[in-house]
Amino acid sequence: MTYVLDVRDLTHKYRSGERDLTVLADVTFRVASGTSCAIVGPSGSGKTTLLGLCAGLDRASSGTVILNGQPLEGLDEDERALLRRESVGFVFQNFQLIPTLSAVENVSVPLELRGESGARDRAAELLGRVGLGDRLDHYPVQLSGGEQQRVGLARAFIHGPTILFADEPTGNLDADTGGSVEDLLFDLNRETGTTLVLVTHDVELAGRCSRMIRLRAGIVVEDCQQVDGASR
Amino acid sequence: MLWVLLMAWRDSRGFRHRLLLYTSAIAIGIAALTSLRGLSHAMKEGVAQQASELLGADLEVESKQPFSAAAESLFDSLGGQRANMVETYSMVLLPKSGGTRLCEIRAIGGDWPFYGELLTDPPEAAAEFRQHRDALVDNGILLQYEAAVGDSIKIGRVTFRIAGRLLGIPGETAVRTDIRPPVLIPMSFLAQTELVQYGSRVEYKALFQFEDTRDTESLAERIEADLQGEDSDIDADTARDRQQRLGRTIRNLDRFLGLGGFIALLLGAVGVASAIHAYIQQKLESVAILRSLGATGNQALWIYLLQAGALGFIGSAAGALAGAGVLLALPAMIADFLPGTVDVSPRFTTALEGIGIGTAIALLFAARPLLAVRSASPLLAIRVSYESGVRSGDRVLRGLVLLATGVGTFLLARLLAGRPDHALFFTIGTAVALTLLALSAHLLRSSVRRFSPRSFSYVKRQGLANLYRPHNQTLLLMVSLGLGTFLVATLYTAQSSPGPHHQHWWRRTAQCRAL
Numbered sequence: 001m002t003y004v005l006d007v008r009d010l011t012h013k014y015r016s017g018e019r020d021l022t023v024l025a026d027v028t029f030r031v032a033s034g035t036s037c038a039i040v041g042p043s044g045s046g047k048t049t050l051l052g053l054c055a056g057l058d059r060a061s062s063g064t065v066i067l068n069g070q071p072l073e074g075l076d077e078d079e080r081a082l083l084r085r086e087s088v089g090f091v092f093q094n095f096q097l098i099p100t101l102s103a104v105e106n107v108s109v110p111l112e113l114r115g116e117s118g119a120r121d122r123a124a125e126l127l128g129r130v131g132l133g134d135r136l137d138h139y140p141v142q143l144s145g146g147e148q149q150r151v152g153l154a155r156a157f158i159h160g161p162t163i164l165f166a167d168e169p170t171g172n173l174d175a176d177t178g179g180s181v182e183d184l185l186f187d188l189n190r191e192t193g194t195t196l197v198l199v200t201h202d203v204e205l206a207g208r209c210s211r212m213i214r215l216r217a218g219i220v221v222e223d224c225q226q227v228d229g230a231s232r
Numbered sequence: 233m234l235w236v237l238l239m240a241w242r243d244s245r246g247f248r249h250r251l252l253l254y255t256s257a258i259a260i261g262i263a264a265l266t267s268l269r270g271l272s273h274a275m276k277e278g279v280a281q282q283a284s285e286l287l288g289a290d291l292e293v294e295s296k297q298p299f300s301a302a303a304e305s306l307f308d309s310l311g312g313q314r315a316n317m318v319e320t321y322s323m324v325l326l327p328k329s330g331g332t333r334l335c336e337i338r339a340i341g342g343d344w345p346f347y348g349e350l351l352t353d354p355p356e357a358a359a360e361f362r363q364h365r366d367a368l369v370d371n372g373i374l375l376q377y378e379a380a381v382g383d384s385i386k387i388g389r390v391t392f393r394i395a396g397r398l399l400g401i402p403g404e405t406a407v408r409t410d411i412r413p414p415v416l417i418p419m420s421f422l423a424q425t426e427l428v429q430y431g432s433r434v435e436y437k438a439l440f441q442f443e444d445t446r447d448t449e450s451l452a453e454r455i456e457a458d459l460q461g462e463d464s465d466i467d468a469d470t471a472r473d474r475q476q477r478l479g480r481t482i483r484n485l486d487r488f489l490g491l492g493g494f495i496a497l498l499l500g501a502v503g504v505a506s507a508i509h510a511y512i513q514q515k516l517e518s519v520a521i522l523r524s525l526g527a528t529g530n531q532a533l534w535i536y537l538l539q540a541g542a543l544g545f546i547g548s549a550a551g552a553l554a555g556a557g558v559l560l561a562l563p564a565m566i567a568d569f570l571p572g573t574v575d576v577s578p579r580f581t582t583a584l585e586g587i588g589i590g591t592a593i594a595l596l597f598a599a600r601p602l603l604a605v606r607s608a609s610p611l612l613a614i615r616v617s618y619e620s621g622v623r624s625g626d627r628v629l630r631g632l633v634l635l636a637t638g639v640g641t642f643l644l645a646r647l648l649a650g651r652p653d654h655a656l657f658f659t660i661g662t663a664v665a666l667t668l669l670a671l672s673a674h675l676l677r678s679s680v681r682r683f684s685p686r687s688f689s690y691v692k693r694q695g696l697a698n699l700y701r702p703h704n705q706t707l708l709l710m711v712s713l714g715l716g717t718f719l720v721a722t723l724y725t726a727q728s729s730p731g732p733h734h735q736h737w738w739r740r741t742a743q744c745r746a747l
Contacts, residue, residue, distance in 0.1 A: 051614065052614055057610045057614065081528050082526060085527075086526070092614060096517075098243075098518050100242055100244070100245040101245075109522070112235050113526045
């Protein structure tokens with residue numbers, strides 16, 4: 001079995017006034033290729049911090065993160081950006097579309113960064129797949145929350161990432177819209193065979209993943225395989 | 233690079249109107265710079281081209297006493313064509329209106345001016361007044377007292393017929409003639425006026441035109457040396473002397489105008505820096521998204537550097553265009569202050585220079601706030617409240633940018649102010665002012681934070697708290713407004729403090745006083 005993400009003894013501290021605040025303490029886990037893993041826990045448990053460290057958005061105080069075979073601590077900011085460009089996709093809680101770019105342009109960005117040709121056509125095709133074929137030239141402000149998150153999903157999958165990090169992907173959506181976005185996320189994930197690491201409060205959403213890691217106060221308190229997860 | 237260009241264009245959507253507004257800061261600076269430099273160039277060229285007209289002769293010898301027999305003998309030996317002029321001051325009376333006015337009376341004998349011409353209305357009066365008991369009277373006096381050609385004017389004991397309106401004298405400005413309005417009369421009537429008496433303030437002038445190309449500078453020196461005994465206050469002046477003296481004043485004026493242009497541009501640059509700072513703060517989230525998707529720091533930086541460069545270029549081009557317009561309008565506005573005519577047509581090279589300087593200075597001053605793009609953490613994409621620190625590499629880069637801004641400011645000051653010591657003092661002064669303003673802003677923030685009274689009303693407390701809360705603009709506003717005030721105050725100080733050379737020269741020549 002190959003592991004796309006290998007986290008070992010990960011500790012992260014913030015300086016808060018005169019003292020260090022430990023947000024993550026000795027977190028260790030591995031995520032196998034093609035699987036889905038939910039990281040759950042209450043607010044302030046360190047979920048988003050863990051996601052940021054795993055994706056190379058931040059540097060850990062100590063410990064190791066090996067992403068797609070590359071230890072992140074040896075890479076500088078730009079090298080980590082290049083690694084994300086090649087192998088990482090993101091879905092954000094608040095969609096994080098670039099407001100000055102149309103839907104199709106937002107989706108094209110990962111391919112354009114890789115210098116691939118035909119980015120617009122492929123973006124248009126994928127937007128059609130998520131049901132926004134008629135909204136290509138609309139700007140984020142002209143789209144509803146659910147539509148924006150579908151654009152976000154198309155952007156996350158367009159370059160065929162090895163691993164997809166999703167931070168509360170339905171956190172800003174109502175139940176119905178959130179449900180359809182969840183379906184789309186897992187459908188695309190299954191179709192592309194991408195490894196999914198998902199941070200959520202939503203136990204039901206976490207239940208759709210093949211594995212669940214529970215964090216409390218920065219410590220892994222539970223790590224369990226879910227037999228009916230990804231297949232559901 | 234193509235993607236960066238594309239992103240720079242896409243990213244500017246929705247902000248283009250605001251960006252164009254930002255360009256006005258640099259446009260105004262460049263408009264001032266190009267028009268002032270164009271005027272300066274034109275004046276230098278005008279002085280060079282009209283050198284002999286500044287004096288109206290090749291050589292002028294003047295004395296406060298009538299020339300001695302030795303002087304007359306020496307003048308006779310010089311050959312060439314000679315004219316005489318006696319200048320004095322007197323009240324004149326215009327009998328028709330009863331108006332009186334202190335005027336500079338010039339009695340002319342001979343065909344002066346040899347170069348250039350007296351501008352009169354009617355034109356033929358310039359030659360005809362010499363033959364009769366006629367006078368040429370400054371147009372300002374005639375307008376003031378509603379007198380007309382053909383009326384009388386009483387000067388001393390003689391009443392003259394006004395033969396024409398005097399509109400211009402070679403090498404003299406309208407402003408100068410406003411202060412001491414001239415009245416020209418034939419030399420043959422001077423004695424009858426009885427203006428020249430013991431105690432009168434009189435200047436006697438002998439003016440020469442030489443057909444040959446003799447060295448008039450050496451000749452002037454020889455005359456002063458030869459007549460030192462008998463005519464101790466004699467002063468010989470050549471067209472070249474006058475040109476050099478005027479040239480020095482033009483150079484000083486050039487430096488002053490250069491300083492004005494420099495300050496206008498620096499104010500524009502401070503405006504650009506403030507605008508880019510505010511713009512980039514709004515863009516950091518987009519930058520973080522791009523960084524999380526795999527854009528490198530340099531790619532992100534280039535997107536906004538291109539926008540700043542385009543802003544600088546468009547602003548500078550608009551400024552150069554506006555500067556050309558101002559330059560075309562200048563002759564009408566300042567004609568009264570110029571000796572002779574000055575061709576102030578816009579120059580392509582000055583416009584190009586302005587565009588180059590404007591673009592470079594906009595980029596230089598935008599670079600410091602733009603570095604925030606390089607430092608922006610991709611973590612901002614998932615944590616809105618996250619504040620990026622400054623990477624050690626970026627600290628070095630910030631230092632280098634600061635140094636480059638200082639060097640750029642010095643080079644610009646050197647180019648426009650003319651002298652390296654002035655440029656250095658000005659750059660250091662600006663840097664000191666900048667540091668003091670930044671310290672003041674810091675002091676204000678910490679003082680308000682510590683000492684803001686709790687008894688204040690809610691509105692007052694919130695208003696004061698905004699001075700130190702996160703994302704406050706206290707430093708930016710204090711530095712921008714303070715530096716603007718400092719620069720304008722510097723310009724006013726320079727304007728009201730002419731140097732010793734200026735004062736000496738202003739005393740000596742009316743042209744330069746007018747300038």
